[in-house]
Amino acid sequence: MTDAPSRTRKRERTRKRSDSGSTARKIKQAEWRRLRSPYPPMGIVSEDELEAIHTASLRILSDIGIDFLDETARGVLKQHGADVEKGSERVRFDPDMILQYVAKAPSEFTLHGGRPERDLVFGGNNLNFASIASAPFCSDLEGGRRDGNYADFQNFVRMGQTANIIHLFGGYPVEPVDLPPQTRHLDCHYSFLTLSDKVHHAYSLGRQRPSDAIDMLCIARGETRDSIVERPGMHSIINTSSPLRVDIPMLQGLTEMSSHGQAICVTPFTLSGAMSPVTISGALAQQNAEALAVIAFTQMVRAGAPVIYGGFTSNVDMRSGAPAFGTPEYAKAAFVGGQLARKYGLPYRSTNANASNAVDAQAAWESMMSLWPVVLGHTNLVMHAAGWMEGGLTASFEKFVTDLELLQGMAAFLQPLEINDATLGLEAIRDVGPGGHFFGTAHTLERYETAFYEPLLSDWRNYENWEEAGSPDALTRANRTYRALLEEYEAPTVDPAIDEELKAYMAKRREDPHIEM
């Protein structure tokens, strides 16, 4: 990672002067497109079983309740009919009341990117892949594992912009700890808005940070704080502090985002055996209770505000207490989470998760143990779709690229088979006849260039050729591809006046950040 940023920046300048379409590409990747699943959503529990989880979660909400740590939020909850225990943070919800508020949330909504092609729909059978977020460390082969920093942050943003299969950003790919914490968000949002034109994320860490993010979004998109409500361009993940607690910064941030029409994704982080029951069904009941409570709260803040039902139920290793991801239990929870979201008519978020320390076979099988359920279960927002390692502790440049291959493969799987007289090819089969081959037939020649998915990383050379090339394994190839993708990065066009205005905003905000630490 020593010289990549400067080389890349030079490239950006060159590219901006040239016609971007004419640039020779080293990496052949899938085209940018919005994805929809042609297959019906898969579930793994019956309607009765789903109802049992639902009923249990309503009992948690009415009998046990949730602690909302923010006083202002409790005021809003009380005002809208929730039962706020006197002298306590505990809030209980009448089942009918909570379902009434959940029903106000839209079943589908659009987040707007920097240009119309980047607009994304959440809900229904729409599938959106978000790049990794919130890792404290990052890594690549050359530089090893290191603290997050702004240079790596920016390179991950460039990777996310370059990779067509990545639809949006899930948060800071890696935490840039070399920037001052009180103003870090200004730099990060400047990067999102100038290095990329894809939908991005604002952290709900108090009121001021998302407020600044909204201001900067308004500048970049030529909107006002009123008009941006109708054209939301950001989402924000709200994690509950499971079990059954929502902390102050999250509630403040949520309130700022929802009141300005930006999307909230409510995601209880219910690790079965640690922060939730050791049974997956119990963990799901708790997940559902926490999700419903906070989703209802978003609708009290602003009826119709876009919100996503997030599920992140996995299990711990009961021998060590270590969190585990991409497990069979995770797969089941991911499917049921989707069933629950659909029950309430809400868009669904799940995750491409794994707990591997290396970009090896484990990283891939755990990711695939996550991805298949996530895709077949009609997840609308797939968080951490590329780059996540070690249960989220490290953003890996090479894992980012191996994940791109998995995501592209899943996208190709979602292209329905074409079945008609031409594709059934009886004439070709007749012409070739028993014992022949199809390499040179007209039927093949007309189609071979686009017939099959072309991999980004899979190496199909025979063993001898592969060995002669130095026996490069998937990790080695991913490293080369990530370097090449960075080389191919092209910055979006940014109006110089907007750039000036963003810079001026940041300069002013730096003078007195008002950030509670």
Place this chain on the structure above:
Amino acid sequence: MTDAPSRTRKRERTRKRSDSGSTARKIKQAEWRRLRSPYPPMGIVSEDELEAIHTASLRILSDIGIDFLDETARGVLKQHGADVEKGSERVRFDPDMILQYVAKAPSEFTLHGGRPERDLVFGGNNLNFASIASAPFCSDLEGGRRDGNYADFQNFVRMGQTANIIHLFGGYPVEPVDLPPQTRHLDCHYSFLTLSDKVHHAYSLGRQRPSDAIDMLCIARGETRDSIVERPGMHSIINTSSPLRVDIPMLQGLTEMSSHGQAICVTPFTLSGAMSPVTISGALAQQNAEALAVIAFTQMVRAGAPVIYGGFTSNVDMRSGAPAFGTPEYAKAAFVGGQLARKYGLPYRSTNANASNAVDAQAAWESMMSLWPVVLGHTNLVMHAAGWMEGGLTASFEKFVTDLELLQGMAAFLQPLEINDATLGLEAIRDVGPGGHFFGTAHTLERYETAFYEPLLSDWRNYENWEEAGSPDALTRANRTYRALLEEYEAPTVDPAIDEELKAYMAKRREDPHIEM
């Protein structure tokens, strides 16, 4: 691989004398059990689309026909009403006639192992994992990639016997080229029958080899050539020589197997773009035509003979012609193959396939791109479930173990969620309350030991501990686990009289093998 066989053999002797239950296990693996999917089979094409593929394949059979290269087989076909072209190998089938014969095949059947616990059911929602078969090369970290040999063959049989998630053998794990080809099958079947008690496979390479395999099976199981018909214990893969051809040794072997009630698995190897049309739907139409023709033939040989519908449609890399596996196209073909098999009420065979040259992330993601469709599509016989590399050229000991993890994970996914008052755990959630944790609750303590899938290979230690342990990646860990599994191998009890009889049979057969080469 230098000293493992001799060490293992010594262990066998020790173990036989001790109570096998008391032996301390180094490797904790899933228990032996038969698997059934609790989820409905997933398909990806509509009934109309399936019907279109079906209709196209019937047209191939009636208009174009299939070349049956064996004259005796053509006689059987003619005798049963197929249209055998005079002076030619070409056979055409009336649609009604072929469906009438296909309908004679059982929708479900049992193959018997060396003891009743090893009996396996094929059909319905039963899932059976067969270990790798037919690789010319084998490999492990220490010995590298090498020609197949009998010592490695036997170690793979020991691995297949030791691994509980492996239900049966799919064929010779690796070809023992150090044994004389005319009598190799005798040694291999002796190994299957004495080193393991699991269901195994006989190659349909002419009549004599499967005939010997049946004789040896009869000796081992105390059956006769008449009684073994009712208690089949072997299967045999019949690959067509796509497109539209069936060769002589396969037809002779099939005839010997089917006439003695042993199972046949008909598997056209229809690589889209090479031996079948460049369109997956065309390749599937051809696959279906070839499969139906040979399945009908098995029922002409013996009505009711057990037979499996095999699908192996994948695609080639159109730039190089290299076969590719675990691709999105492969995933789609695997799903549709299952839909076709169910349409005819036949058990289904598919494959855990990949084209990787290394046991790396590619090996895992391609395997998972195969396995999910294979499992969700209700495959009854999963061939090459563990150990397959390089599109089948190499049997890898380490890949065998990484695959065991994937198979165990899929088996755990097939355990339905338990949803009832006890598992929903409202009392535990109430007791822990907001902000607590579940590690010490009674609800957790009662369940934690068996709550979650325990991995064979996934390493969930935190990065620091993992690094301190030498940063072992999945390949390194798989190597250790394969060594440990071999150490834990226990030979089944073999009656000394049966052993003598098998040896005498082999000695006699070696005198004059009658094997056409």
